[in-house]
Amino acid sequence: MSITQDDPLAAPLLQDLAREYASRYGRSPDELREELESYPGNEFAAPHGALIVAVLGGVPIAGGAYRRFDCRTAELKRIWTARAYRGKGFGRLVVSELERSARDRGYRRIYLTTGWNQPEAVALYLAAGYRPLYDQGLPSESVGIHPFEKAIAA
Helix, strand or coil, X not given: CEECCCCHHHHHHHHHHHHHHHHHHCCCHHHHHHHXXXXXXXXXXXXXXXXXXXXXXXXXXXXXXXEEEECCEEEEEEEEECHHHCCCCHHHHHHXXXXXXHHHCCCCEEEEEEXXXXXXXXXXXXXXXXXXXXXXXXXXXXXXXXXXXXECCC
């Protein structure tokens, strides 16, 4: 389901991402939540973006967003799956739906970044056909931010 950033269904996504990033990168959840909310909500809204959540029994269990990176490229952001639902394909489902939506809006390429301490995200993007834009032979922490791209068919 497509929602806006201020929709109550987005709150668990933003809260859980902030907690997750805090545990992996040594920053406070409040600081990271504030950072996540600092992006203008309209960046993740039509016509140039989208924010989606997968809901099960009225509870958000996965989600993600994209925004315009350039005229032919969408940038994926905020890919999230609730801890209890990880490893069950929901992240891949969210990424696929975001790709479909971006393609329908005329984008031909997806760009994204993930952190050096998020091996599950790296595995997800590689499995989904994303091409790493960094040297995979280097230690993850020395690479820093891990950029990826993927062409999406017309």
